Amino acid sequence: MAQGAIKKVVLAYSGGLDTSVILKWLQEQYGCEVVTFTADIGQGEELEPARTKAQAAGVKEIYIDDLREEFVSDFVFPMFRANTIYEGEYLLGTSIARPLIAKRLIEIAAETGADAIAHGATGKGNDQVRFELTAYALNPEIKIIAPWREWDLLSREKLMAYAESRGIAVEMKRDGTKSPYSMDANLLHISYEGYDLEDPWVEPGSDMWRWSVAPEQAPDQPTTIEISFEQGDPVAIDGKRLSPAELLAELNRIGGANGIGRSDIVENRYVGMKSRGCYETPGGTILLKAHRAIESLTLDREAAHLKDELMPRYASLVYNGYWFTPERKMMQAAIDETQKVVNGEVRLKLYKGNVMVVGRKSESNSLFDASIATFEEDAGAYDQGDATGFIRLNALRLRVAGRRK
Structure with missing residues (x-):
């Protein structure tokens, strides 16, 4: 121009x-x-x-x-x-x-x-x-x-x-040190690229990471937290309601203190090249685990499986920049419809880089029925004999093919 x-x-x-x-x-x-x-x-x-x-x-x-x-x-x-x-x-x-x-x-x-x-x-x-x-x-x-x-x-x-x-003042140091990496940070994560990371064989230095302790240096006792969900979104930690930004910031703090959220990735950029980057996403790592846990209790099987099939396509849309597109909005509408029943609490243990689900409950939307799932006598809630016909019907095409062999 x-x-x-x-x-x-x-x-x-x-x-x-x-x-x-x-x-x-x-x-x-x-x-x-x-x-x-x-x-x-x-x-x-x-x-x-x-x-x-x-x-x-x-x-x-x-x-x-x-x-x-x-x-x-x-x-x-x-x-x-x-x-x-x-x-x-x-x-x-x-x-x-x-x-x-x-x-x-x-x-x-x-x-x-x-x-x-x-x-x-x-x-x-x-x-x-x-x-x-x-x-x-x-x-x-x-x-x-x-x-x-x-x-x-x-x-x-x-x-x-x-x-x-041109007499442009350039701030070389922010906190007394100048990182050699290209860095990008927001409430969800901090990323590192360039410098020695351009060799995918080189291990990142311990002084590169900003948000998390090394897992081996994390506390020797686990940290237990509970996250409450309403319609698929986290709304509280240990019963204390927080705004979305406050909640994610607090999970970053807790997760980082327990060595959670570090990743070292070689990814495929949309423009065609492979790129190596390192990321710290402590709060997001915790949220992903917790959200899947509450969904496991409240989502219908086929709805959950369909969501999993859609997810890689959704992820590519986000990664490649297609947020404001008809297809992303269409997928979001379908996903959000499933989330109306995703309500409840998840209890997690955080320990040396690991996020472990140790409990989940939903007072109003749980599909887990102990009277059916029990290994003890179920008082007729489930007739195990029904499985015979179910299996034979599903095996029919396999038996036909087997006979032809």
Whole structure:
């Protein structure tokens, strides 16, 4: 797009090196006004410095929005109702945050009269797809600027040189240390990529992890907790009702203290390459186990099995950026219908990286009938003789095929 084609752009802005350079680059290359948007989705960092940096760059409209409750209630919890996990291991912490950020970018563009949005996702990753699919779904006419697909500042050294030449202050240290990894955090997880992780044979260093103790260093006594569910969503821990964001934050704290939630994955990116990443998802790991436990008690067998069949497709939609699509919404409606009966409590023991279900109950929706399932005499609740015909009918095709042999 030529200079002058864009009058105002909303930039997803963190105040870090990449987006600080992007802000100045947009002003120079497009001669446009820049609106900055910084989302608080529970990354655990002070966000006000982003405002100061944006003001220093001449930005007049600055948005710093607390989206933690919306993130958990409208994105994380619906995903967990489906027991969503990508390629058997990844709990989609980064993936599920992107549609919310892009949604807010589009809203701010409408509020400020901007004709474009911009993001700092690279041309090699999944996030560019997630941001832009969401943006086009919500505003088909929006213009999108992706600097990493346009500029030649394709290394950290070039970014640093650009920042120095323009007098852009770059915060090298946040807490006295500078991690060599590319990190992304929100209330669901924290991720690590790059540096020595680019060799999938290299074990991550013990000093990389931020949210959890090593399982072998976790307490020698288990921690027992109870999680209450209403219509598939967790609402309380040990009887104390919490908001969605508060509940997930508390599970992160408890899980991290018990060494829960670490994973080391080589995943298949949507753009075609394999990528190695490490993740800490303590609260999500606990929730997945607990939700499946309460479903085991309350869901009809075929409904539960159908949900399991749908889940990999649902996970791919989330991973690849198709949150705001007819097919995801259709699947969500079906999943949410099943959750009306998913009410009750689950008791878990957390011990040295393990999450163990040790009890589950549902006063109103349990399908477990001890009088039928018992190994003792059941007073006629189940006629074991009925199994003879059941087995013979189901074996008919096998017997026919066996005779032909």
